[in-house]
Amino acid sequence: MILTKPRKTLATCCGVHAIHDGISDIMYVLLPALQQSFGLSLTEVGLVRGAHRAGLAIFQLPAGLLAERLGERSLLVLGTAIAGLAFVGLGNSNSFSGLLLLLFLVGMGSASQHPLSSSIISTAYPGSGRRAALGAYAFAGDVGKCGIAGGLGLLLFTGIDWREPVIVLGSVAVFTAVVVLLSLISIEAGGRPDTRPEHQEKLKELGWGIREPTGFSALCGIMIVDNCARNGFLTFAAFLLIQEKGVDPGTAAMVVPIILIGGMWGKLACGFLSERIGIIRTVVLTEIGTAAGILAMILAEGMAAFFVLPLLGIALNGTSPVLQGTVGDLVERERQSRAFGLFFTISASCGIAAPLGFGILGDLVSVSVTMFVIAGLVFLTLPLCLVLRPILQTTGAAAE
Numbered sequence: 001m002i003l004t005k006p007r008k009t010l011a012t013c014c015g016v017h018a019i020h021d022g023i024s025d026i027m028y029v030l031l032p033a034l035q036q037s038f039g040l041s042l043t044e045v046g047l048v049r050g051a052h053r054a055g056l057a058i059f060q061l062p063a064g065l066l067a068e069r070l071g072e073r074s075l076l077v078l079g080t081a082i083a084g085l086a087f088v089g090l091g092n093s094n095s096f097s098g099l100l101l102l103l104f105l106v107g108m109g110s111a112s113q114h115p116l117s118s119s120i121i122s123t124a125y126p127g128s129g130r131r132a133a134l135g136a137y138a139f140a141g142d143v144g145k146c147g148i149a150g151g152l153g154l155l156l157f158t159g160i161d162w163r164e165p166v167i168v169l170g171s172v173a174v175f176t177a178v179v180v181l182l183s184l185i186s187i188e189a190g191g192r193p194d195t196r197p198e199h200q201e202k203l204k205e206l207g208w209g210i211r212e213p214t215g216f217s218a219l220c221g222i223m224i225v226d227n228c229a230r231n232g233f234l235t236f237a238a239f240l241l242i243q244e245k246g247v248d249p250g251t252a253a254m255v256v257p258i259i260l261i262g263g264m265w266g267k268l269a270c271g272f273l274s275e276r277i278g279i280i281r282t283v284v285l286t287e288i289g290t291a292a293g294i295l296a297m298i299l300a301e302g303m304a305a306f307f308v309l310p311l312l313g314i315a316l317n318g319t320s321p322v323l324q325g326t327v328g329d330l331v332e333r334e335r336q337s338r339a340f341g342l343f344f345t346i347s348a349s350c351g352i353a354a355p356l357g358f359g360i361l362g363d364l365v366s367v368s369v370t371m372f373v374i375a376g377l378v379f380l381t382l383p384l385c386l387v388l389r390p391i392l393q394t395t396g397a398a399a400e
Contacts (some may be wrong), residue, residue, distance in 0.1 A: 018144030046359025053351030055107020059136030064341020084173025091167035120136035131325030135271015144263025150257035262313025289315030
């Protein structure tokens with residue numbers, strides 16, 4: 001099949017997404033191994049996860065703003081290379097402080113990927129099909145998560161040390177940066193923006209380009225709740241099985257890969273589903289499904305919890321592509337890179353606060369009580385959906 005330029009653009013962004021998300025979510029599988037290697041408390045586990053998310057949170061908005069001057073392509077390639085080199089360093093780290101620093105650098109390098117790839121795809125699909133394209137993009141990220149995290153989980157299960165696979169993965173990421181550069185140049189995507197004075201004057205008049213501030217705020221609010229719940233659950237899901245259900249750490253390391261198997265299909269399906277039944281209905285379905293799945297996992301006995309995980313993954317990860325695809329309905333096309341930068345900065349901030357906050361709560365009470373709190377948290381998205389719905393209807397988006 002001959003790929004059109006939009007499809008080539010999507011394929012390239014899907015490839016880099018798979019690598020970056022593999023690097024990011026491999027941490028959930030590594031956490032039990034890192035806890036043993038470095039003797040970490042649950043609070044320190046939260047700090048380890050938060051260090052990576054801090055790099056993401058701090059640099060995603062600057063990446064979106066800088067892309068308006070330098071172009072999305074160059075920053076995406078540079079960030080991928082930085083993340084890969086830092087991951088190579090992670091495999092050679094021998095101290096807790098070094099662990100935090102390197103994970104911060106991984107996050108800093110990965111900060112370019114979500115906002116710039118999303119902007120490149122949204123530009124390639126300006127009209128109908130954008131949410132489906134972003135759903136496919138999100139699916140590719142979960143393929144990377146599932147393949148890479150699942151592979152590492154199997155290696156850890158067989159007793160292989162975590163360091164060697166981490167070094168190999170970092171090397172693959174550096175190679176990916178070169179491939180992405182050549183691919184985007186060949187299809188002339190993500191290059192330097194228009195620098196003509198009249199175009200720059202138009203951009204100044206647009207400001208941030210957010211056409212519906214209330215709607216964008218509600219969208220971000222839904223994303224905040226959804227991300228906090230997802231990050232909190234994925235960070236401590238393995239510990240729930242280890243501490244509350246007596247599952248050995250090697251087996252518990254497979255929790256997140258199993259969730260991601262369901263999650264990757266959930267992202268793909270929900271992107272298309274939102275085009276059929278509407279944005280709001282899809283979000284409500286996934287959030288209620290998330291709460292129900294977490295409660296089912298808490299109440300399940302021992303290994304029975306594993307049977308819940310794939311279905312939980314569909315709901316847990318299905319919301320994000322729907323939310324990402326809706327940014328373009330509320331923001332001017334010329335300001336999409338900075339809008340996505342802001343959107344993903346807020347998203348990454350949740351990845352700092354949620355693991356740390358839920359880690360402290362887990363140390364104070366128990367992991368199971370913490371999971372009950374996470375399950376209840378997702379219902380805060382429902383009133384925000386009521387705010388967003390009429391605004392999307394006025395924009396012509398598939399709101400219902």
